[in-house]
Amino acid sequence: MKRILFTILAVFFLPLFAYCVNYADSLKLADSLFKEKKYPQSYSIYSDILSSSEKFSPRMLLKMAMIKEHEDDYTMALYYLNLLYKYQPDKRVLEKMDELASAHQLTGYTFTDLEYFISLYNQYYYYIIFFFLIVSAIIYLYLIFKKFYSKRLGLRPLFFVFVLSFAYILTNYDIVPMKGIISQDHSYLMSGPSAGADPVAEIEKGHRVIVWSEDDVWYRISWNGEFVYIKKNHLLLVGDENHLSGESFSFDI
Numbered sequence: 211m212k213r214i215l216f217t218i219l220a221v222f223f224l225p226l227f228a229y230c231v232n233y234a235d236s237l238k239l240a241d242s243l244f245k246e247k248k249y250p251q252s253y254s255i256y257s258d259i260l261s262s263s264e265k266f267s268p269r270m271l272l273k274m275a276m277i278k279e280h281e282d283d284y285t286m287a288l289y290y291l292n293l294l295y296k297y298q299p300d301k302r303v304l305e306k307m308d309e310l311a312s313a314h315q316l317t318g319y320t321f322t323d324l325e326y327f328i329s330l331y332n333q334y335y336y337y338i339i340f341f342f343l344i345v346s347a348i349i350y351l352y353l354i355f356k357k358f359y360s361k362r363l364g365l366r367p368l369f370f371v372f373v374l375s376f377a378y379i380l381t382n383y384d385i386v387p388m389k390g391i392i393s394q395d396h397s398y399l400m401s402g403p404s405a406g407a408d409p410v411a412e413i414e415k416g417h418r419v420i421v422w423s424e425d426d427v428w429y430r431i432s433w434n435g436e437f438v439y440i441k442k443n444h445l446l447l448v449g450d451e452n453h454l455s456g457e458s459f460s461f462d463i
Contacts, residue, residue, distance in 0.1 A: 318389075389418055393446045
């Protein structure tokens with residue numbers, strides 16, 4: 211029995227342990243290359259970590275942004291700064307984004323208090339979900355207790371349904387519109403999700419837009435107060451299922 215239990219634990223946990231070790235080793239190697247100013251090599255490792263990992267640190271994103279700014283790739287620098295701010299809002303990140311956007315005359319980088327609260331929501335997303343699920347479980351147990359003692363439930367079941375529904379919506383739907391950054395120069399904005407639709411504008415890379423929906427190979431975005439469409443391969447979505455670790459960061463690297 212002990213052997214069977216050991217085998218089961220090994221099957222489930224050894225791959226996870228190996229992944230964590232590999233992640234830590236890769237990050238350590240990339241950091242050492244960054245300190246040696248071997249930016250292309252360190253960026254390549256950081257990029258691999260970002261594309262394959264479900265967890266990455268603010269410091270890593272900051273270094274990737276610094277590397278791309280050093281290479282004068284302001285679009286990718288802004289992308290990493292936006293991704294960093296989405297999950298860990300910080301005034302210094304805003305100031306850096308504003309500096310880059312102003313230097314290249316880019317639009318879409320006006321930040322409001324609402325956006326700050328949205329970033330806080332992204333940062334504490336799992337805690338919020340866990341809170342509503344716990345509240346739902348407590349209410350459910352309370353209703354069972356009341357029903358067991360044949361007491362009137364009144365409107366309490368409706369409150370339970372409301373809380374549970376809210377938790378379901380938070381878990382399964384993105385209630386915050388996604389942001390995207392134009393990734394290529396001479397990108398055409400179209401009036402419809404078709405190459406045969408009327409062109410609305412031709413814009414350069416670096417501008418930030420709100421992404422509302424997708425239609426086949428097109429994204430529906432906002433531009434100058436109207437809805438237009440852009441090819442998916444011309445837009446970098448800010449954020450996906452990846453989430454930051456709880457590491458603090460500094461600009462003094």
